[in-house]
Amino acid sequence: MLELEAVRKSFGAIEALKGIDLLVARQELVFIIGPSGSGKSTLLRCCNRLEEPTAGRVLVDGVDIVSPDVDINEMRRHIGMVFQSFNLYPHLSALGNVTLALRRVLKMPRDEANERGRAALDGVGLAERADAYPNELSGGQQQRVAIARALALEPKVMLFDEPTSALDPELVGSVLDVMRTMRESGMTMLVVSHEMGFAREAADRVLFMDEGEVVEAGSPARIFESPEHARTREFLRRVTGH
Amino acid sequence: MNRIAENFFDLEVMAKYLPSILDGVLVTIQLAILIVLSGLALGFVLAVVRAFQIRAVNWLIVLVVDAFRALPPIVIMIVFYFALPFVGISMSGFVVAWLSLTLVLASFAEEIFWTGILSVDRGQWEAARSTGLGFLQTLRDVVLPQAVRLTIPPLTNRTIVITKSTAIASVVAVPEILTQASAAQAFSANTTPLMMAAVAYLVIFLPLVVLSRWVESRFGWKR
Amino acid sequence: MGGVALRLEALSRAREAADVEALIYNFFNLEVLLKVHPLLLKGFWMTIQLCILVVPLGIAGGLVVAVAYSFHVRWLNWLLIAYVDFFRSFPPLVLLILVFYGLPFLGIEVPSLIAVLIAFLLNTASYYGEIFRAGIESIGRGQREAARSTGLNGIQTMVFVVLPQAVRNVLPDLISNTLEVMKFTALASVVALPELLRMGRVAQGLTYNPTPLIAVALIYLALLWPIVRLLSRLERRTMAKR
Ligand SMILES: Nc1ncnc2c1ncn2[C@@H]1O[C@H](COP(=O)(O)OP(=O)(O)OP(=O)(O)O)[C@@H](O)[C@H]1O
Ligand SMILES: [Mg+2]
Numbered sequence A: 001m002l003e004l005e006a007v008r009k010s011f012g013a014i015e016a017l018k019g020i021d022l023l024v025a026r027q028e029l030v031f032i033i034g035p036s037g038s039g040k041s042t043l044l045r046c047c048n049r050l051e052e053p054t055a056g057r058v059l060v061d062g063v064d065i066v067s068p069d070v071d072i073n074e075m076r077r078h079i080g081m082v083f084q085s086f087n088l089y090p091h092l093s094a095l096g097n098v099t100l101a102l103r104r105v106l107k108m109p110r111d112e113a114n115e116r117g118r119a120a121l122d123g124v125g126l127a128e129r130a131d132a133y134p135n136e137l138s139g140g141q142q143q144r145v146a147i148a149r150a151l152a153l154e155p156k157v158m159l160f161d162e163p164t165s166a167l168d169p170e171l172v173g174s175v176l177d178v179m180r181t182m183r184e185s186g187m188t189m190l191v192v193s194h195e196m197g198f199a200r201e202a203a204d205r206v207l208f209m210d211e212g213e214v215v216e217a218g219s220p221a222r223i224f225e226s227p228e229h230a231r232t233r234e235f236l237r238r239v240t241g242h
Numbered sequence B: 001m002n003r004i005a006e007n008f009f010d011l012e013v014m015a016k017y018l019p020s021i022l023d024g025v026l027v028t029i030q031l032a033i034l035i036v037l038s039g040l041a042l043g044f045v046l047a048v049v050r051a052f053q054i055r056a057v058n059w060l061i062v063l064v065v066d067a068f069r070a071l072p073p074i075v076i077m078i079v080f081y082f083a084l085p086f087v088g089i090s091m092s093g094f095v096v097a098w099l100s101l102t103l104v105l106a107s108f109a110e111e112i113f114w115t116g117i118l119s120v121d122r123g124q125w126e127a128a129r130s131t132g133l134g135f136l137q138t139l140r141d142v143v144l145p146q147a148v149r150l151t152i153p154p155l156t157n158r159t160i161v162i163t164k165s166t167a168i169a170s171v172v173a174v175p176e177i178l179t180q181a182s183a184a185q186a187f188s189a190n191t192t193p194l195m196m197a198a199v200a201y202l203v204i205f206l207p208l209v210v211l212s213r214w215v216e217s218r219f220g221w222k223r
Numbered sequence C: 001m002g003g004v005a006l007r008l009e010a011l012s013r014a015r016e017a018a019d020v021e022a023l024i025y026n027f028f029n030l031e032v033l034l035k036v037h038p039l040l041l042k043g044f045w046m047t048i049q050l051c052i053l054v055v056p057l058g059i060a061g062g063l064v065v066a067v068a069y070s071f072h073v074r075w076l077n078w079l080l081i082a083y084v085d086f087f088r089s090f091p092p093l094v095l096l097i098l099v100f101y102g103l104p105f106l107g108i109e110v111p112s113l114i115a116v117l118i119a120f121l122l123n124t125a126s127y128y129g130e131i132f133r134a135g136i137e138s139i140g141r142g143q144r145e146a147a148r149s150t151g152l153n154g155i156q157t158m159v160f161v162v163l164p165q166a167v168r169n170v171l172p173d174l175i176s177n178t179l180e181v182m183k184f185t186a187l188a189s190v191v192a193l194p195e196l197l198r199m200g201r202v203a204q205g206l207t208y209n210p211t212p213l214i215a216v217a218l219i220y221l222a223l224l225w226p227i228v229r230l231l232s233r234l235e236r237r238t239m240a241k242r
Helices: A040-046 A072-076 A094-104 A110-123 A139-151 A169-184 A196-202 A220-225 A230-240 B002-008 B011-051 B055-070 B073-087 B093-119 B122-130 B135-172 B177-188 B192-219 C002-027 C030-070 C074-088 C092-105 C112-137 C141-149 C154-169 C171-191 C196-207 C211-240
Strands: A002-011 A014-024 A029-033 A055-060 A079-082 A157-161 A188-192 A205-210 A213-218
Touching: A002 A040, A014 A040, A014 A213, A029 A040, A029 A196, A040 A157, A040 A188, A072 B122, A079 A139, A079 B122, A094 A110, A094 A139, A094 B135, A110 A139, A139 A169, A139 B122, A169 A188, A169 A196, A196 A220, A205 A220, A205 A230, A213 A220, A213 A230, B002 B192, B002 C092, B011 B055, B011 B093, B011 B135, B011 B177, B011 B192, B055 B093, B055 C211, B073 B093, B073 B135, B073 C002, B073 C171, B073 C196, B073 C211, B093 B135, B093 C211, B122 B135, B135 B177, B135 B192, B135 C092, B135 C171, B177 B192, B177 C092, B192 C074, B192 C092, C002 C211, C030 C074, C030 C112, C030 C154, C030 C171, C030 C196, C030 C211, C074 C112, C092 C112, C092 C171, C112 C154, C112 C171, C141 C154, C154 C171, C171 C196, C171 C211, C196 C211
Parallel strands: A029 A188, A029 A205, A079 A157, A157 A188
Antiparallel strands: A002 A014, A002 A055, A205 A213
16 A cells, blocks of 8 residues: 655755665554654655655655656645644634645535534544634644544545644543544554554554664564563663553 | 924815825825725735645745845835836836835735634645645635635735835835825914814724724634 | 948947947946045944944834833724824835934924934834734734743733744744835935945945945845845745745
């Protein structure tokens, strides 16, 4: 479904990604962990070309989205993205946030877009808050609207960049619940997060990244119980606190 | 006291010159409306063009915009009116006044709109682009609605300042309020027409100044 | 056929060359400039003197208005707001002409420089006053209370604690207004004060050539452009902070 081949990305002298190979199969949930600055966000952002990879290929459903003659806007609607800071449009209601791309990219008539938008909001448990503006919603609710915004486009893959890091602890659960539901309905997901409990329970595979490289990958049980690399062990000891 | 009444509030003089002052009011209002429409529109277009970040184009925009913000409007009008005819470009006083102040307002407006566009968080661009919206769609549906709100108070203030400077059009013989009043003053050897002009300006602009105070409190950002 | 086209092209080239020559003769005529440069220099110094007088006067007037406002005496504040809005509604040129031609009718004979200064003071003090007022309002009560609690008196609190912060908060507006005030000084040419623009027009009258006007415009650009640049930078920085 999503395939990265030798993807590199440099910011001037900084090499943020040093050749990443990754295959995310249909309906798979791949979880990425790693220390700050290891290139996790950059990797995700290369998957929908918010960052242009310096080299390598990114294939979504067999289409190389890095090639210059691909219609990137058409491709992006198949690749949903959820940001750490929600990035909801403050001047639009929850429903307006969800329907903007339906109307502008899919060219849906207003009624149809609203219908699909409401269904998407219902899917994240926010049907009643459709007319609320972002500043009237809690952080958890805002992030669920952001997820609905991506889901409404019926993407093939969903990318999550630390979706719960900006949330108060008691609001994290509601967002993880939504992600769990998505997983059960068969969405293909690539998730960067520090929620190790969620990784253990829901991930098919866990990748550990450091300094722009994938250091090791495997089932959650293997990575968390018996990491092979010293760097992984060190990282896990620091985040789990023992 | 009598002397003040005679020289500043002479009823006879008032009655005599009221029609010509009113003519001036009409010209001032026409000129002001034209300047506001064309100046804001041009400024907006320039800011949108600048958002495309084409280096050569942006250099040009910044250069022109800077020049018209730096030059005193009276200097611009005088150059347009008294110097350009020497190279074959002749415009009526009205056109000179309109064009000069349009360019000045457009320059300030461009800078204000552009600062507004820049102040919209980068995450907004990224979120919109990640859902497949194109550059122009993102600009129109996501960025500009947020930017314009921020720009309303400074734009209101700037627009008032620049429409007030239509009075400068008197130096290029546009028959607006001040021109009419000065002529009347010269004829009547009396200051009353100037007082009438002052009152006319107050009637036109005081409501706008009060409005700008309201706009400031309504849309203003808390510092 | 080709011959005609060629000749036409040659002709239009000659015209262009003539145009360029006319442009240089009329706008960038060194001979004229050489002849009138003492006049322009004199005007330039007058403009500088005007700026040096008007800007500090306006700032002082504005400070008086703003500090008076900060006492929050109701009737006084109404009066101050009325003053500020009254003079913000007047085109400065109208004020200038009114003062210049009005004072003599009142039997008050003053040199034209003084008339100009009075008109500009009335106008600029209201603008500066409004800016300083906004700056002072932006400083929280906590700052005053902290200062008073250490034994500073009201004036010391204003001078050493409130104003420095207020000025920093409204610095772009202050510089922007100073730019406007410096541009206003060109209006004095209308009442025959021998400042830069006036001298430029006199020089044009003497030489029947508009080069002096172009020179005047370029001098204003050289004088004011740095301020415009500085302002763009500052404004961007303050907006980014919001
Ligand atoms: N736009 C940019 N310009 C320059 N350098 C960048 C840019 N974006 C990222 N980097 C650099 O690339 C490296 C990887 O950054 P990235 O944001 O991908 O890390 P991360 O793993 O997501 O970290 P975090 O956990 O803090 O979010 C860092 O060294 C960062 O400084
Ligand atoms: Mg990151």
